[in-house]
Amino acid sequence: MSVSSFKTGYISIVGRPNVGKSTLLNHLIKQKISITSRKAQTTRHRIQGILTDEQSQFIFVDTPGFQTRYRNLLNQAMNRVVMQSVQDVDVIVFVIEAGRFDLQDELVLKRLPSDRPVILVINKIDLLQEKLQLLPFIQKVAKLFDFADIVPVSALHEKQLSELIEAIRSHLPENPPFFAEDEITDRSERFLAAELLREKVFRQIGEEVPYSVSVIIEQFVVEGALRRIHACILVERSNQKAIIIGKQGKKLKDMASQARKDMEALFGGKVYLEVWVKVKTGWADDVSVLKSLGYE
Numbered sequence: 001m002s003v004s005s006f007k008t009g010y011i012s013i014v015g016r017p018n019v020g021k022s023t024l025l026n027h028l029i030k031q032k033i034s035i036t037s038r039k040a041q042t043t044r045h046r047i048q049g050i051l052t053d054e055q056s057q058f059i060f061v062d063t064p065g066f067q068t069r070y071r072n073l074l075n076q077a078m079n080r081v082v083m084q085s086v087q088d089v090d091v092i093v094f095v096i097e098a099g100r101f102d103l104q105d106e107l108v109l110k111r112l113p114s115d116r117p118v119i120l121v122i123n124k125i126d127l128l129q130e131k132l133q134l135l136p137f138i139q140k141v142a143k144l145f146d147f148a149d150i151v152p153v154s155a156l157h158e159k160q161l162s163e164l165i166e167a168i169r170s171h172l173p174e175n176p177p178f179f180a181e182d183e184i185t186d187r188s189e190r191f192l193a194a195e196l197l198r199e200k201v202f203r204q205i206g207e208e209v210p211y212s213v214s215v216i217i218e219q220f221v222v223e224g225a226l227r228r229i230h231a232c233i234l235v236e237r238s239n240q241k242a243i244i245i246g247k248q249g250k251k252l253k254d255m256a257s258q259a260r261k262d263m264e265a266l267f268g269g270k271v272y273l274e275v276w277v278k279v280k281t282g283w284a285d286d287v288s289v290l291k292s293l294g295y296e
């Protein structure tokens with residue numbers, strides 16, 4: 001019998017919007033695959049990141065913040081993605097912000113299953129003015145659920161992340177690795193391109209346009225080191241289209257140019273990017289469009 005058996009398992013990172021789930025995932029796997037933004041609810045898809053070391057393989061499933069209201073079909077699809085990702089995993093990482101536990105956090109906590117380990121991560125400890133506040137806060141939250149472990153971290157400043165990795169490892173099942181070591185994400189470049197452009201739209205105009213905005217990659221052609229990408233930003237109404245395009249097309253140009261730079265950095269080659277804005281009335285309730293976006 002081998003003394004140290006290899007461990008592999010699925011981990012879901014959950015929490016209300018803006019607690020730092022994407023930042024945590026990025027810093028844990030050290031590659032920008034999930035998109036962060038100061039605006040809430042930018043993560044709409046399920047994204048996997050994989051970390052492999054000598055003893056274990058951690059397969060992360062990043063989820064959108066739990067949706068607490070069913071506004072339309074899209075929200076329902078998002079909710080299903082979240083619930084599925086929670087059901088299939090071995091360990092759940094529940095992220096909250098240091099010093100803050102509000103109604104939204106409570107709603108997420110209520111939906112967590114009680115039949116598998118939930119690790120409480122208290123993020124953004126760097127923002128605490130008074131470090132002594134942390135202990136009573138931990139004691140208060142610890143009473144709400146039977147957490148398998150509690151780890152305070154700063155995802156942004158990479159503080160205590162190795163402690164978190166060890167806590168997760170201790171709850172992973174014994175398994176051989178499921179993925180080849182050099183596989184970092186199961187998402188295609190096409191998907192990542194859409195995510196990068198969507199992130200720019202949210203950053204620039206998130207407050208003026210509701211999140212019923214989506215991005216579709218209509219063409220993705222690789223010619224040697226050059227990628228030719230045609231993207232389409234779908235909106236619900238023509239006034240939203242005008243907002244996104246901006247005066248003399250300036251906003252759209254800025255967003256496309258920032259997205260192109262990020263794509264070039266991520267893909268390691270030149271990108272030729274064309275972006276259109278189209279109005280698709282009621283698209284958020286259109287099943288065929290949802291399917292084309294990757295929701296079943």
Ligand SMILES: Nc1nc2c(ncn2[C@@H]2O[C@H](COP(=O)(O)OP(=O)(O)OP(=O)(O)O)[C@@H](O)[C@H]2O)c(=O)[nH]1
Pocket residue numbers: 015016017018019020021022023024035036037038039040041042043063064065123124125126127153154155156157
């Ligand atoms: N000071 C500080 N800021 C952080 C830390 N972690 C994340 N943030 C910031 O918090 C904001 C939200 O982070 P995200 O990673 O996008 O949060 P999220 O939970 O994935 O958000 P959604 O995608 O909306 O669900 C960003 O501006 C991050 O830079 C941290 O440890 N310290």
